[in-house]
Amino acid sequence: MQVTMTVNGQTVSRDVEPRTLLVHFLRDHVGLTGTNVGCDTSSCGACTVHVNGESVKSCTMLAVQADGQEITTIEGLASPEGELHPMQKAFQENHGLQCGFCTPGMVMAATSFLKENPHPTEAEVRLGLEGNLCRCTGYHNIVKSVLAAAESMGE
Amino acid sequence: MTTTETTSGSKVLGQRVLRREDPKLLTGEAKFSDDLDIPGALHMAVLRSTVAHARITSIDTSAAKSRPGVVAVYTYDDLKDDWAGPMPCAWPVTADMKNPAHFPLANGKVNYVGDGVAVVLAHSKTAAVDALEAIEVGYEELDPVLDLEESLADSNVIHSEIGTNLSYTWELIPNKEAVDDAFAKAAYTVSERYIQQRLVPSAMEPRAVVVVPAPFGGDYTVYSATQVPHILKVMLALTVGVSETKLRVVAPSVGGGFGSKLNVYAEEVLALALARKLRRPVRWTEERSENAVATIHGRGQIQNIELAADADGKVTAVRVNLVADMGAYLQLVTPGIPLLGAFLYHGVYDIPNYSFTCRSVFTNKTPTDAYRGAGRPEATYAIERAMDALARKVGVSAVEIRKRNFIPTEKFPYNSAAGLVFDSGDYLTNFNKALDMMGMDELLAEKKLRIDAGSRKLLGIGISFFVEMCGLAPSRVLASLNYGAGGWEAATVRILPTSKIQVVTGTAPHGQGHETAWSMIVAEKLGVPLADIEVLHSDTAIAPYGMDTYGSRSLAVGGSAIHIATERVLDKAKAIAAHQLEVAEEDLDYAEGVFTVKGSPDRAFPLAAAALEAFTAHNLPDGMEPNLEASVSWDPPNFTFPYGSHIAVVEVDTETGKVDLVRYQAVDDCGNRVNPLIIEGQVHGGIAQGVAQALFEEASYDSAGNLISATLADYLVPSAAELPSFELGETVTPSPTNPLGVKGIGEAGTIASTPAVMNAIVDALSHLGIENIEMPASPERVWRAISAATRK
Numbered sequence: 001m002q003v004t005m006t007v008n009g010q011t012v013s014r015d016v017e018p019r020t021l022l023v024h025f026l027r028d029h030v031g032l033t034g035t036n037v038g039c040d041t042s043s044c045g046a047c048t049v050h051v052n053g054e055s056v057k058s059c060t061m062l063a064v065q066a067d068g069q070e071i072t073t074i075e076g077l078a079s080p081e082g083e084l085h086p087m088q089k090a091f092q093e094n095h096g097l098q099c100g101f102c103t104p105g106m107v108m109a110a111t112s113f114l115k116e117n118p119h120p121t122e123a124e125v126r127l128g129l130e131g132n133l134c135r136c137t138g139y140h141n142i143v144k145s146v147l148a149a150a151e152s153m154g155e
Numbered sequence: 156m157t158t159t160e161t162t163s164g165s166k167v168l169g170q171r172v173l174r175r176e177d178p179k180l181l182t183g184e185a186k187f188s189d190d191l192d193i194p195g196a197l198h199m200a201v202l203r204s205t206v207a208h209a210r211i212t213s214i215d216t217s218a219a220k221s222r223p224g225v226v227a228v229y230t231y232d233d234l235k236d237d238w239a240g241p242m243p244c245a246w247p248v249t250a251d252m253k254n255p256a257h258f259p260l261a262n263g264k265v266n267y268v269g270d271g272v273a274v275v276l277a278h279s280k281t282a283a284v285d286a287l288e289a290i291e292v293g294y295e296e297l298d299p300v301l302d303l304e305e306s307l308a309d310s311n312v313i314h315s316e317i318g319t320n321l322s323y324t325w326e327l328i329p330n331k332e333a334v335d336d337a338f339a340k341a342a343y344t345v346s347e348r349y350i351q352q353r354l355v356p357s358a359m360e361p362r363a364v365v366v367v368p369a370p371f372g373g374d375y376t377v378y379s380a381t382q383v384p385h386i387l388k389v390m391l392a393l394t395v396g397v398s399e400t401k402l403r404v405v406a407p408s409v410g411g412g413f414g415s416k417l418n419v420y421a422e423e424v425l426a427l428a429l430a431r432k433l434r435r436p437v438r439w440t441e442e443r444s445e446n447a448v449a450t451i452h453g454r455g456q457i458q459n460i461e462l463a464a465d466a467d468g469k470v471t472a473v474r475v476n477l478v479a480d481m482g483a484y485l486q487l488v489t490p491g492i493p494l495l496g497a498f499l500y501h502g503v504y505d506i507p508n509y510s511f512t513c514r515s516v517f518t519n520k521t522p523t524d525a526y527r528g529a530g531r532p533e534a535t536y537a538i539e540r541a542m543d544a545l546a547r548k549v550g551v552s553a554v555e556i557r558k559r560n561f562i563p564t565e566k567f568p569y570n571s572a573a574g575l576v577f578d579s580g581d582y583l584t585n586f587n588k589a590l591d592m593m594g595m596d597e598l599l600a601e602k603k604l605r606i607d608a609g610s611r612k613l614l615g616i617g618i619s620f621f622v623e624m625c626g627l628a629p630s631r632v633l634a635s636l637n638y639g640a641g642g643w644e645a646a647t648v649r650i651l652p653t654s655k656i657q658v659v660t661g662t663a664p665h666g667q668g669h670e671t672a673w674s675m676i677v678a679e680k681l682g683v684p685l686a687d688i689e690v691l692h693s694d695t696a697i698a699p700y701g702m703d704t705y706g707s708r709s710l711a712v713g714g715s716a717i718h719i720a721t722e723r724v725l726d727k728a729k730a731i732a733a734h735q736l737e738v739a740e741e742d743l744d745y746a747e748g749v750f751t752v753k754g755s756p757d758r759a760f761p762l763a764a765a766a767l768e769a770f771t772a773h774n775l776p777d778g779m780e781p782n783l784e785a786s787v788s789w790d791p792p793n794f795t796f797p798y799g800s801h802i803a804v805v806e807v808d809t810e811t812g813k814v815d816l817v818r819y820q821a822v823d824d825c826g827n828r829v830n831p832l833i834i835e836g837q838v839h840g841g842i843a844q845g846v847a848q849a850l851f852e853e854a855s856y857d858s859a860g861n862l863i864s865a866t867l868a869d870y871l872v873p874s875a876a877e878l879p880s881f882e883l884g885e886t887v888t889p890s891p892t893n894p895l896g897v898k899g900i901g902e903a904g905t906i907a908s909t910p911a912v913m914n915a916i917v918d919a920l921s922h923l924g925i926e927n928i929e930m931p932a933s934p935e936r937v938w939r940a941i942s943a944a945t946r947k
């Protein structure tokens with residue numbers, strides 16, 4: 001069936017099986033492979049994208065459910081001129097990533113978390129990112145990155 | 156401390172240079188194996204055994220074959236001529252080690268839940284996965300062997316062709332009588348039994364492989380989410396029977412490994428064999444719940460450790476008996492894992508008498524193999540827990556027992572009773588620094604206060620002082636352990652005509668930031684901007700030689716090879732400069748990319764000009780070959796021995812049994828520090844993994860041999876909410892083993908943190924008479940231990 005949505009500001013329309021998950025729609029049909037798949041139980045958050053500005057694990061949503069919605073993936077976070085989003089910058093400056101596999105989901109989850117809570121404490125950041133797993137960083141520098149981004153975005 | 160955006164020139168080593176690999180990972184531009192768009196590729200799916208131990212009585216693939224989109228379905232019988240031999244095990248630790256034949260698909264019998272039974276190829280992933288359900292397999296179930304000691308008893312033998320469940324017995328007992336004597340004369344002895352539970356490594360990127368046949372010539376490119384593209388190339392050539400000259404293995408961005416991608420897996424063999432058979436690209440990506448059973452597990456040991464000590468608590472002998480779980484088959488280095496710890500059961504202590512025995516057995520479970528630290532976390536756990544037990548017996552503190560037993564600084568290089576030469580160390584200085592930073596007195600006072608007040612939440616302080624042998628390394632030593640390869644590393648440094656620099660390395664990163672660190676090593680030596688340096692790796696067509704990345708070896712061995720190659724390139728450039736300036740080489744100085752004549756700095760010749768001269772070759776010194784390039788294969792003379800003091804503070808809720816890690820401090824000594832930012836990241840991640848073993852993770856099986864914790868919903872990889880921020884410090888004792896003076900840091904955190912946390916839990920509860928709690932220290936386990944102790 002035909003689904004149409006806005007992905008990173010562009011209208012995309014594809015013919016897909018009804019059971020296609022949003023994450024597979026983005027990766028396999030639109031070719032945006034920045035969004036990763038890390039599990040099959042909606043536990044890891046590697047697939048996190050924004051749907052109408054709110055973070056969603058894209059493996060928990062069917063492509064048809066996203067019909068007509070606005071999707072932002074990691075590829076759409078930097079400015080069109082290529083300037084990194086403050087969250088991306090904060091992750092680089094604070095070494096918030098190692099292998100980078102969890103990173104797109106982590107960055108997307110963190111940006112939407114800061115929208116809800118622009119001045120979080122460390123404990124709130126930790127709780128807010130509970131749904132996103134990282135095996136490399138021990139979260140220390142991820143938490144630091146998010147706190148740094150909160151500060152730079154609040155300026 | 157500030158971070159550095161980009162740095163140019165020498166004096167870059169030791170700076171917090173931001174990682175060059177980040178921008179593409181942060182924007183989704185990086186490609187992991189599953190991201191590769193390969194037109195026309197067939198999707199592979201593997202049907203896995205749902206029973207732990209059974210004879211296969213029938214496999215009916217006919218319904219699956221006729222499903223839409225399915226191209227082929229194969230079983231062992233269909234493919235037995237499509238590979239040249241069984242799956243490789245590269246570490247036959249003893250001459251009589253038993254290694255049952257292991258094929259990519261089961262040959263008449265399945266030996267663990269997850270064992271491959273049949274393979275489907277289809278035009279889409281969903282078609283391939285759907286077809287699995289249409290395959291009918293008849294099983295005649297056998298009793299599974301799940302318990303290690305039961306396996307050892309051989310009452311139920313898994314692999315009848317080898318007649319026993321015992322794969323091998325390996326001993327390191329330099330002087331048995333001396334050990335017995337030390338125990339006979341001991342004023343104190345402790346005898347402890349610890350369980351190293353099985354762990355699922357859980358790299359966030361599942362495994363994936365894509366094999367693409369070349370349009371002509373019979374060549375294949377294998378893209379794999381692997382830590383070991385070079386080893387994989389050799390092993391695939393031998394196992395599948397493809398000339399090594401026809402294979403190119405590429406590891407694209409790899410999403411973590413932790414040892415689990417240091418292997419040669421059935422799916423890699425199948426994908427190559429099937430791409431050859433069907434002359435089509437073949438791709439496969441693991442599901443997470445498949446990863447839990449089809450990718451190796453870590454740990455899995457029963458550890459019996461005994462210490463003998465004199466009246467002062469000075470340890471005189473250590474005796475260790477291990478039973479190690481190999482799982483159903485031997486994977487690439489499965490049998491060698493206990494050996495990587497075998498030499499380290501005396502830890503950082505000067506213990507003159509040593510006895511180590513390991514018996515390794517098969518079980519009907521997923522094969523085990525290297526998991527971050529591989530053997531060394533197990534050894535450190537046993538000795539550090541046992542030292543605390545000894546301290547309690549002797550009646551001294553955990554701090555005091557360690558200070559009495561440290562290898563004294565003046566004994567370095569230290570010849571250990573187990574036969575190693577520890578390169579360098581100053582344990583007491585490191586320990587004192589850690590104790591100072593931690594504020595031990597206040598913590599101890601607080602702990603006592605809570606006990607006295609009858610607080611519900613008790614405090615525990617746990618110490619773990621670790622040492623590891625890493626930087627794997629000296630090929631001759633590896634030979635003495637029967638390891639199937641060397642431990643050298645290859646590097647090429649070339650300065651191109653435009654003065655841009657290519658650094659080719661045989662190391663294969665998967666999150667470690669090699670591009671940044673390796674360019675820093677070259678920039679330091681040449682004094683050129685980092686931006687001029689490109690690091691090429693993880694592609695056997697570009698970097699034909701290499702030993703890849705594992706065992707905290709890449710910097711100590713690979714980084715050193717790069718350092719030496721850079722020196723050689725600089726020497727050649729110097730000869731060119733001297734020739735051009737018509738002076739002797741000794742009369743030249745070099746700084747920031749320019750040679751100058753000593754005493755007349757206006758007479759200068761830039762490195763860039765030397766590069767161009769080497770390229771045009773119009774006027775080179777007599778006999779000099781064109782081009783500015785040096786290749787090095789470097790084999791270090793010894794391992795490196797990083798160490799450090801880790802201290803954990805836990806709060807134990809005596810009513811619920813819940814343990815909270817409230818503080819964690821690590822003071823590591825990894826020798827000279829190339830990039831502190833990267834070092835700290837490695838330590839953080841390592842700590843989290845070790846803490847996870849202590850508190851959360853376990854690959855647990857039911858009595859039928861099913862893995863219960865097979866998804867990320869059941870297997871408790873900790874999130875940010877379960878962990879604190881970590882406090883780090885350092886001491887720096889350069890290693891004399893390599894020219895950079897570095898030691899390695901990739902595994903340190905994991906090795907040290909598990910015993911620190913468990914010692915802290917026992918410390919919180921020891922006044923109740925609790926001496927041990929098994930891992931993971933779940934609320935239930937802790938609560939049961941407390942209620943059993945208080946009921947007494």
Ligand code: FES
Binds near residue numbers: 041043046059
């Ligand atoms: S892929 Fe793991 S939560 Fe979506």
Ligand code: FES
Binds near residue numbers: 097098099103133410
């Ligand atoms: S950076 Fe590797 S999983 Fe997070």
